[in-house]
Amino acid sequence: MxxxxxxxxxxxxxxxxxxxxxxxxxxxxxxxxxxxxxxxxxxxxxxxxxxxxxxxxxxxxxxxxxxxxxxxxxxxxxxxxWTDLHVHLEDQSSPQSYSEGFRLDPVDYALRSVGYAEKTLLAGFTSVRDLGGEVAPHLRDAVNQGRVRGPRIFAAGKSIATTGGHADPTNGYNSTLSHLLGPPGPTEGVINSIDDARQAVRQRYKEGSDVIKITATGGVLSYAKSGDAPQFTVDEVKAVVDTARDYGYRVAAHAHGTEGMKRAVLAGVTSIEHGTYMDDEVVRLMKQRGTWYVPTIYAGRFVADKARIDGYFPDVVRPKAARIGAQIQDTFARAYKAGVKIGFGTDMGVGPHGDNAREFIYMVEAGMPAAVALQAATIRAAEVLGVDDQGxxxxxxxxxxxxxxxxxxxxxxxxxxxxxxxxxxxxxxxxxxxxxxxxx
CATH class of the missing domain: 2.30.40.10 (Urease, subunit C, domain 1)
Structure with missing residues (x-):
């Protein structure tokens, strides 16, 4: 590091x-x-x-x-x-994203992040929650030390996943690489038990994270077939949440599928990210338990558009992007009307950094008044972060x-x-x- x-x-x-x-x-x-x-x-x-x-x-x-x-x-x-509660400052989607993971060094991603951070700040976002990326804690420190221009960063560091899950860093590796590297474990953010879950949170503490992020279901852009299957048990998520609480952390849960969302909410996560297949039961549970929803409409629309372009995504990713991405804005509209608490987030890094504010436009298109959308990125975002000196x-x-x-x-x-x-x-x-x- x-x-x-x-x-x-x-x-x-x-x-x-x-x-x-x-x-x-x-x-x-x-x-x-x-x-x-x-x-x-x-x-x-x-x-x-x-x-x-x-x-x-x-x-x-x-x-x-x-x-x-x-x-x-x-x-x-x-x-x-403004605060964007879901960004990834170390990278930005392109047709080369998957191959670059094998060609670029960590320093390459760190250097890229400097420009992305400045674009985000100049777009009006004075704070961000970076939900997954080993560069982010270091970028946060560089911003705080006055070395580079960027927003205030609340960094998750490495996302926590299960084997083969959305944030398993070895997804897509061939058998030779997998054999050489061996299976990733809690240090690399991959868990398969309650004890692993505790260790993974403690490792994030050791590395200086500000928040914990788990991938409770499959995802769109990972090199894996399912975009919505549940990937943790309730007990595993609860072990993450309980251990995170010991260290003063809040937990954000990436989740597209209904069952994975339900398990994450029941286990006590602070926020559900994306929430594509949120149903009435999940809405009821979120309202009952005060769980926040961070929709990331921008990312959904972006990947749905790019799925129409031959070669932009690998074949295993393209159908997920087309199917899941197109639904997030409709889910947001239903969740808002139902009274779910909503914070502002874009998943920027999927789309181009600096374009974050377009999420406001998509929120208003879906039926949220402009004033409420602005509150989602100011006072409500501060509530999600658990801070009282901004917003x-x-x-x-x-x-x-x-x-x-x-x-x-x-x-x-x-x-x-x-x-x-x-x-x-x-x-x-x-x-x-x-x-x-x-x-x-």
Whole structure:
């Protein structure tokens, strides 16, 4: 794993973008509208004062005379920085993705992740939950140290799977490779018992993860036939959840199939990711137990579209992508109408990083009001993460603020026009410089 640190550490002195410039002690934002994430309403013109990375004060209205250094956002709506609860920053889908796994080194993926992280931040996402990838904990540290530009990262590290499951890293290997490498175990994130489950969580703790991710069912893009079969017993998931709780972790469960979702919810996971074949019983259980749903509509639509292209996916993957991907938006619509708690997530890395905000548009297309969609990426996302210092623009909270021109509640497509991004009081994008300002 030390090899992953090398490109991230070396990048800082080599890149002009990575040079750290401390934010000013205080900044004033003049917002034409302020989105109140608690109420889901626009609160009118506001002045937001930022000091030492935190929101110091809010005042209704905008002064007639601007103070020196104030940021003019009078034609914009200011919102809390968005959170994407499901990304994979180390990679991005392409027809070469499967062969690259045999040709590229970990440092290659680490270097790629730097650009993906910056694109995500400049798109308005000041926080992400990276649900599976050994690069993410190291990228998180590099961002926190000011070496590269990126969102705040809550990293799962290696996803936990069963043998042959969606996150078994040896799926698709030939018999010679499998024999040479031997079967993966809990250290590699593959379990087959309750004891294995405990060990796998403890290994993630040892490696510095922030959250635990399991693959409770088959998946679309793994080199395996089933995209929805259950892949853990209830007792195995419960062992993951109970051990995770000992370390203060929450557990996210990738799940497409009904039975796998049911087992994960009964075992106490925090969130269900994707949820394609969610039925009425699973909806009832999720509402009863307060389980969150992170839909990832973008990923579903992306893989369904790419499944129409000859050669984009391997033959074993293509039918899964066509069948499962096309259903997620309809599942989301039913879950929202039924009252399931929803957080914002895209599974970006499947689609192109930086396009995350398109998920808002798909959510609104499926029947969710724009204000509720924005809440899913702000105050609700903070609840999923279990943090209380972000997701709202209030005094004392982190100064994570994004702005778009016009009124996104009237036209959700405005989310694709982010031209102001502040994270922890540092401005990374502003209307007059198109992202060139700020640091690190």
């Amino acid at each position: 030390r090899a992953l640190l090398l490109p991230l550490a070396l990048l800082a002195p080599c890149s002009a973008l990575a040079q750290s410039t401390p934010p000013p002690a205080s900044t004033e934002l003049h917002c034409g509208q302020l989105f109140d994430a608690r109420s889901g309403r626009l609160a009118g013109p506001h002045t937001v004062s930022v000091r030492d990375g935190r929101i110091a004060a809010l005042a209704a209205g905008i002064p007639a005379t601007s103070s020196r250094g104030a940021v003019d956002l009078r034609g914009h709506t200011c919102m809390p920085g 709202v623009i209030e005094a004392g909270k982190r100064a994570d603020i994004v702005a778009v021109p016009g009124d996104p509640l009237a036209d959700i497509a405005q989310v694709m026009k982010v031209d102001f991004v502040m994270k922890d009081g540092t401005v990374y994008r502003r209307p007059d410089d198109n992202g060139a300002a700020g640091a690190p």
